[in-house]
Amino acid sequence: MPGSTGRSDAADGSVVTDDAVEPLAVSGVLTKPATARSGRRRQRRLVGLVVPVAVLLSWQLAWDFELKPRSILPSPHQVVTAADAFFFGENTVTLSGIVPFKGAAWLHISASLERCVTTWVLAVIVGLVLGLGLGLSSWVADLLEPFTNALRAVPLFAWLPLAAVQFGIGEPPARILIFIGALWPVVVATTDSVARVPRAHVETARMLGTPRSRLWRRVYFPSALPEILTGLRLSLTLAWTCVIVGELLGVSRGIGAMMIAAREAGATDQIIVGVFLFALIGYTGDRLLRMLARPLVRWSDA
Amino acid sequence: MTGQGGRSDGAADARGPSAEERPGLLVARGLRKSFGALVVLDAVDLEVAAGQTLALLGPSGCGKSTLLRVLAGLEPFDAGTVTMEGRPVNGPSCQRGMVAQAGTLFPWLTVRENVGFGPRELGSGDVERIVGELLEVTGLGDFADALPRQLSGGMRQRASLAQVLANQPPLLLLDEPFGALDAQTRLRMHEWVRGLLTERPTSTILVTHDVDEALLLGDRLGLLSSRPSHVVSERDLPFGGDRGRHTLSEPDFVRLRARVLDEVMAA
Numbered sequence: 001m002p003g004s005t006g007r008s009d010a011a012d013g014s015v016v017t018d019d020a021v022e023p024l025a026v027s028g029v030l031t032k033p034a035t036a037r038s039g040r041r042r043q044r045r046l047v048g049l050v051v052p053v054a055v056l057l058s059w060q061l062a063w064d065f066e067l068k069p070r071s072i073l074p075s076p077h078q079v080v081t082a083a084d085a086f087f088f089g090e091n092t093v094t095l096s097g098i099v100p101f102k103g104a105a106w107l108h109i110s111a112s113l114e115r116c117v118t119t120w121v122l123a124v125i126v127g128l129v130l131g132l133g134l135g136l137s138s139w140v141a142d143l144l145e146p147f148t149n150a151l152r153a154v155p156l157f158a159w160l161p162l163a164a165v166q167f168g169i170g171e172p173p174a175r176i177l178i179f180i181g182a183l184w185p186v187v188v189a190t191t192d193s194v195a196r197v198p199r200a201h202v203e204t205a206r207m208l209g210t211p212r213s214r215l216w217r218r219v220y221f222p223s224a225l226p227e228i229l230t231g232l233r234l235s236l237t238l239a240w241t242c243v244i245v246g247e248l249l250g251v252s253r254g255i256g257a258m259m260i261a262a263r264e265a266g267a268t269d270q271i272i273v274g275v276f277l278f279a280l281i282g283y284t285g286d287r288l289l290r291m292l293a294r295p296l297v298r299w300s301d302a
Numbered sequence: 303m304t305g306q307g308g309r310s311d312g313a314a315d316a317r318g319p320s321a322e323e324r325p326g327l328l329v330a331r332g333l334r335k336s337f338g339a340l341v342v343l344d345a346v347d348l349e350v351a352a353g354q355t356l357a358l359l360g361p362s363g364c365g366k367s368t369l370l371r372v373l374a375g376l377e378p379f380d381a382g383t384v385t386m387e388g389r390p391v392n393g394p395s396c397q398r399g400m401v402a403q404a405g406t407l408f409p410w411l412t413v414r415e416n417v418g419f420g421p422r423e424l425g426s427g428d429v430e431r432i433v434g435e436l437l438e439v440t441g442l443g444d445f446a447d448a449l450p451r452q453l454s455g456g457m458r459q460r461a462s463l464a465q466v467l468a469n470q471p472p473l474l475l476l477d478e479p480f481g482a483l484d485a486q487t488r489l490r491m492h493e494w495v496r497g498l499l500t501e502r503p504t505s506t507i508l509v510t511h512d513v514d515e516a517l518l519l520g521d522r523l524g525l526l527s528s529r530p531s532h533v534v535s536e537r538d539l540p541f542g543g544d545r546g547r548h549t550l551s552e553p554d555f556v557r558l559r560a561r562v563l564d565e566v567m568a569a
Contacts, residue, residue, distance in 0.1 A: 206394040207395070207406075209420055219408070223410065225410070
């Protein structure tokens with residue numbers, strides 16, 4: 001038997017032998033990490049709790065020893081109580097000009113979320129179109145780039161006074177600010193990544209029959225998608241940041257509006273509830289977006 | 303011998319049978335190409351007949367890749383003509399499929415989607431059947447849903463060939479397609495491609511600096527000079543259709559290999 005592995009075997013078995021070696025290499029990529037590793041990851045995740053717990057403890061101690069007047073620095077327990085009222089209390093406010101607190105959690109959260117998400121989606125659509133245009137057409141780039149670059153250089157919050165003068169206070173200037181904040185990361189990520197798409201991919205597609213007019217859909221967009229999605233995440237974070245600033249501009253519903261009203265009422269515990277909400281929702285949104293995007297960019301995972 | 307029943311004019315005797323017997327599928331005449339002051343190709347004449355594999359051998363840096371890119375329509379040229387089936391070549395086309403060292407796969411598509419890309423773009427019916435057939439021929443059936451980065455170098459090149467062959471281009475352009483592979487894998491690929499080209503005859507132009515590769519895969523061998531490059535000599539290769547690693551040790555092969563090597567080094 002060993003003697004017969006000469007030529008005939010090699011001649012027709014060549015493809016098979018090549019493959020026979022590969023599954024090992026491939027399975028290494030396809031299978032989930034070993035349990036020992038995921039155990040260590042869980043351990044590492046627990047380590048991440050050390051700092052928050054320490055901060056909470058020092059906060060409690062600072063309150064115990066009254067390092068700050070208790071009206072300015074409430075205890076963690078007071079904040080939890082405020083949060084409880086915020087979520088589960090009964091909303092008795094009926095006047096629309098007054099910012100409710102008790103039992104008004106969903107009212108404010110949904111207002112902020114709606115403001116953020118709808119404006120962000122709009123900014124993403126405009127940003128993608130603008131970015132693809134700037135990245136793919138030298139004509140569009142020549143026409144618009146000086147203008148967009150100048151606009152981009154204006155610090156985000158410098159638009160605030162102008163927006164207030166032009167649109168008064170309330171909903172429109174808040175949304176404009178969110179839109180501007182969310183727009184640029186999408187534009188920049190799309191323009192840059194599209195310009196960096198390897199020429200070889202474009203040539204291959206042309207050679208395989210893709211007409212020029214369809215290249216953006218078949219090659220540029222999918223090839224640039226991982227970087228574009230990174231831009232979208234940054235954009236969402238910025239949009240969420242702009243929500244609170246936008247809500248300074250005289251709206252009566254929203255987490256930001258609630259925090260401003262709480263400051264005026266001297267209710268520090270309510271302000272802290274707002275901070276936690278912003279952190280929680282912002283973090284969840286980013287994780288959610290990353291999770292939704294992962295299957296799309298599996299091919300580019302390092 | 304039997305093929306002479308086709309068309310034999312008086313000129314056939316003068317230049318040997320394979321040059322005149324069949325009309326050239328792709329013909330380049332007086333091709334010139336420069337990048338700025340650097341003249342890369344000068345007065346390149348070549349012709350590949352239908353069903354024939356033309357291996358072009360040249361020293362490294364002689365402009366082999368540039369020549370192939372010009373023939374593919376990916377690179378403009380300064381002077382001369384390139385025609386395919388009588389029509390001038392002036393851009394990339396699905397009539398000419400090219401595979402280079404880095405392969406052609408789109409990293410975001412699975413092997414199956416990559417192979418089906420061309421037929422889908424051309425709106426060919428029965429994409430599934432074409433893809434299934436090619437996956438079988440290339441031995442990639444088990445990896446149809448893998449991403450290119452999960453494949454080995456040899457598998458990636460086979461998948462690239464499958465992707466390009468899916469449109470059934472009359473002409474295949476290979477630019478050192480196995481240059482990045484290790485020696486054994488490369489030899490396996492040579493045997494496999496040789497078998498593939500015998501099975502489904504596709505006119506092929508292969509450029510390489512590897513003498514063994516040129517002699518194993520070519521029906522005809524052209525030698526390129528160093529820069530500015532042109533075709534200095536052409537000859538038919540006498541080895542039969544059944545070539546493989548055993549061919550490497552045949553006396554005829556060894557002799558020709560030594561002579562060609564001398565010529566390349568001198569070019």
